[in-house]
Amino acid sequence: MGVSEHPLQISPQAGVAGSGRVQAWTDSIFERFSDYGGQLVARTVFSKRWTVFLFLLVVLWIVPRAEAGTITGEVRILVESHASHAPRSPFARRRPVEESSQTQMPSEEMQKVIVFLADDSSLNPAQPLPEKPIVNQKDLEIQPGFLLVPVGTTVRFPNSDDVYHNLFSVSSAKRFDLGRYGQGKEKEVIFDKPGEVRIFCDIHPHMNAIIFVVPNEYYTVLGDDGSFSLDNVPAGEYELHVWHESLGEQTKRVNVPDSGVSTVDFVFARN
Ligand SMILES: [Cu+2]
Numbered sequence: 118m119g120v121s122e123h124p125l126q127i128s129p130q131a132g133v134a135g136s137g138r139v140q141a142w143t144d145s146i147f148e149r150f151s152d153y154g155g156q157l158v159a160r161t162v163f164s165k166r167w168t169v170f171l172f173l174l175v176v177l178w179i180v181p182r183a184e185a186g187t188i189t190g191e192v193r194i195l196v197e198s199h200a201s202h203a204p205r206s207p208f209a210r211r212r213p214v215e216e217s218s219q220t221q222m223p224s225e226e227m228q229k230v231i232v233f234l235a236d237d238s239s240l241n242p243a244q245p246l247p248e249k250p251i252v253n254q255k256d257l258e259i260q261p262g263f264l265l266v267p268v269g270t271t272v273r274f275p276n277s278d279d280v281y282h283n284l285f286s287v288s289s290a291k292r293f294d295l296g297r298y299g300q301g302k303e304k305e306v307i308f309d310k311p312g313e314v315r316i317f318c319d320i321h322p323h324m325n326a327i328i329f330v331v332p333n334e335y336y337t338v339l340g341d342d343g344s345f346s347l348d349n350v351p352a353g354e355y356e357l358h359v360w361h362e363s364l365g366e367q368t369k370r371v372n373v374p375d376s377g378v379s380t381v382d383f384v385f386a387r388n
Contacts, residue, residue: 186373188347190381192230192339192359194222224341229263230364231329232345233336235356236311240333243267249305251275252316252326254282259316259326263362265338268311268330275303283319290314290330313360327362359383 245267253260255277276282276298285294290312295304311332318324335347352375360366364385371381
């Protein structure tokens with residue numbers, strides 16, 4: 118066992134015999150690097166194959182989804198103008214509602230008009246919100262007073278007031294009674310059924326809120342101008358709902374083409 122046999126300690130005394138060993142050693146090193154390079158190449162080729170494979174997977178996944186359309190429309194809310202309530206001549210022609218002024222609901226109210234597709238087996242089910250929304254009991258109010266959640270979402274109900282509250286609901290979509298609890302405590306409710314849930318406080322009758330639970334991922338709220346758009350709806354026939362806490366609910370059948378847009382408009386007459 119000579120020192121020169123150690124690849125990292127090449128003795129100058131190794132001579133000619135030693136140089137052969139050095140050659141063998143460098144060859145082996147080269148081979149090792151070549152191997153390593155080969156592995157790198159193999160890995161690169163392999164990862165390219167994976168990229169192509171993944172790309173094909175994505176394409177295959179997108180293609181069926183490309184057979185999806187968009188539902189757009191407008192929700193108009195008609196009300197009698199204030200002028201129509203003013204005293205008028207008995208000979209004046211009575212104007213139909215359509216001719217009277219049309220309200221532009223305040224934007225915060227527009228955001229409470231929900232447009233959604235009814236539960237349907239061909240639609241993707243709702244994904245519950247990953248972060249539990251908070252509905253606070255603060256300043257003797259339920260805050261926020263309106264919340265929209267996909268079915269299955271858990272909502273936290275903390276009490277931030279220094280008085281007891283007792284939130285409850287008798288709505289068919291979710292019946293619950295949180296019981297009395299004080300400041301710093303909280304309870305949770307899972308909203309596992311679609312529909313409107315009206316919430317009240319057993320101790321303070323003026324406290325109220327609404328949580329609206331949608332059945333699938335196809336929902337939106339009205340824009341400030343009353344328009345809406347539901348994108349990537351799989352082709353098919355569905356029931357489109359428009360709901361507002363005081364305007365009520367309207368339903369229309371809608372046929373979504375393989376691609377393109379279906380337009381559905383709604384008119385609510387508010388008295
Ligand atoms: Cu209360």
